[in-house]
Each structure stands twice: as C-alpha cells, then as structure tokens.
Amino acid sequence: MEVKVVAGDITKLPVSAIIVNLFEGVESPTGATGAVDLALGGLITRLIAEGGIKGKLNEVTLIHSMGRIEPARVAVAGLGKEKELTLSRIRGVAAEACRSLRKVQAKRVATITHGSGSGGIDAEKSAQAVTEGAILGLYTFRRHQTKEPEQREIEELLIVEREESKLAELERGCARGRIMAEATTLARDMANEPANYMTPTDMAATARKIADEYGLECQVLEREDMERLGMGAFLGVAQGSRQPPKLIILSYKGGDPSKSPLGLVGKGITFDAGGISIKPSEGRILP
Numbered sequence: 001m002e003v004k005v006v007a008g009d010i011t012k013l014p015v016s017a018i019i020v021n022l023f024e025g026v027e028s029p030t031g032a033t034g035a036v037d038l039a040l041g042g043l044i045t046r047l048i049a050e051g052g053i054k055g056k057l058n059e060v061t062l063i064h065s066m067g068r069i070e071p072a073r074v075a076v077a078g079l080g081k082e083k084e085l086t087l088s089r090i091r092g093v094a095a096e097a098c099r100s101l102r103k104v105q106a107k108r109v110a111t112i113t114h115g116s117g118s119g120g121i122d123a124e125k126s127a128q129a130v131t132e133g134a135i136l137g138l139y140t141f142r143r144h145q146t147k148e149p150e151q152r153e154i155e156e157l158l159i160v161e162r163e164e165s166k167l168a169e170l171e172r173g174c175a176r177g178r179i180m181a182e183a184t185t186l187a188r189d190m191a192n193e194p195a196n197y198m199t200p201t202d203m204a205a206t207a208r209k210i211a212d213e214y215g216l217e218c219q220v221l222e223r224e225d226m227e228r229l230g231m232g233a234f235l236g237v238a239q240g241s242r243q244p245p246k247l248i249i250l251s252y253k254g255g256d257p258s259k260s261p262l263g264l265v266g267k268g269i270t271f272d273a274g275g276i277s278i279k280p281s282e283g284r285i286l287p
Helices: 031-039 043-049 087-103 123-137 164-192 200-214 223-228 232-238
Strands: 002-007 017-023 060-064 073-080 108-111 156-161 217-221 247-251
Touching (some): 002 123, 002 164, 017 031, 031 043, 043 060, 043 073, 060 087, 087 108, 123 156, 123 164, 156 164, 164 200, 200 217, 200 247, 223 232
Parallel strands (some): 002 156, 017 073, 108 156
Antiparallel strands (some): 060 073, 217 247
16 A cells, blocks of 8 residues: 655545544544534534544544545544553554555555644654554465455555645654554565475565665575574574574664664574474373
C-alpha cells in the first residue's frame, strides 16, 4: 500500500472511503469530523444522539455518504477518552479503521491525522503513528498461498491536511512511519517463513541483500571462523542441526562520531524443538 500526504478538503476527494474520528463522550463533533458531519447534513451528530456512535476506543462505524460528499463511505473511528489518547492508541485506531475498510473492498482511502487537533498530539508524530498503524494493521503473509484472497487490498492511503504549510511536517512523519513499518514487515515475513525456507543460510542472504540496499557493512562468520574464535557454546547448539550456523554482523557507521556507538545483539533461531520431547502436553513438570 502506498501512503501519501496531500492538501485539500477531505470531503471532495475521489476516494472509496474516508476516516475521521470521535472521542468518547463527545456529543457534537468539531474539527475535520465536524466538517464531514456538516457536509452529511448532521448525520454523525444524529447517530451519536441515537447511540449508534459512542467513540469508544477502536470502535469503527461505517456510514454510506449516499452521494452527499465525494467519498462513498465515511468511517468514524473511536479514539476513546481524550485524556487517555496516546500514539500507541492512534496506531491501533488506524489499523482497525483500515481493516474495516478492507472488508468492504475499499481501494483508495483518505484519513485525517488523529489527535492532532483537540487531542494535543504533535501532527508529525500522529502522521507517523497513522502510517505505521495502517501498514502493520493490513499486514498479511501470503507467499506460499495459492488461493486468491477474499478481500481486496487497499492500494493507497492519503493523509489529508487542509493547510499546505503543515504538509512538510506530516511528510516527515509519514516517511519515518513507512520506514518503521516496512522494517517490521520484513521481520514478520522472516518469522512467518517455514523453517525450510528460512535457514541460517537464507537469513544471511537476506542480511546481505539489506546491506546492499541500504549501504550497510555485512560480515557473516562461518563455522570455521567460529571455531577459530573459540565460540564453543554457539557451535554446541548448532550441532543439533544439519544446517551450517551463521553469525551475522551488520554495521552502520553514521551519526555523531563523538557519541558512544550502539550495539544490538539478536538471537536468530530459525528452528527450535523447544525441548518438546521432555515436556508433557498438559504443561506439567515431569516427576
């Protein structure tokens, strides 16, 4: 899915659906949601009064516009209590709203930045959270499936801002959110691969590909390298597999050279029996 930031009136965009929001307890929507409500002849306000929309966290109400505005549907996403709004909740709300719209075959979707008005959330951070939530919320792993999916994927998400002067900060947040979400998606894809499709050799090949694409240094230690370095514990575990072990070192030398470097150590187990032969199915400890 492609995510873009655009300026304009969200009620006039030629999209399948738009996403607005509502805090729990609000009886008369304001801001962008209020503008959409006005364009719909007060329909959102009436639904609130009738109890059809409560604004509870992750509640998504779909409304057919019936030609009163350009988008065919309006998704009103509940943000929960205003004082409890966080970036994590915004990610979850964006994910729920996009999943709801995927179910109705929405192809192009537009959204506002949640919480950046009365919610007091920084607009750039909101754009990042919306981007992350939308991409990660719509994640599926279908590499080994041959059956066609029942739901069509959303192809484009537009983050809409009325004021052009604010576009730059939203674009920064969107770009950062896309990077974070795509990195998470890569990790999910690797974790979801069957063990015979993600061996240590496959993982090392993926690391080299990432290094080539993003200008990182990549070093892969082979069994002989580890024997020479005396890595007995590592090699002892690896003896339980026919697959040769790999130790992958990815290095990025950027940022401020006067600051201390940051090192992350990960344990990449591509297959783990987990001691299944000595664990009873009920999970009790053996006598």
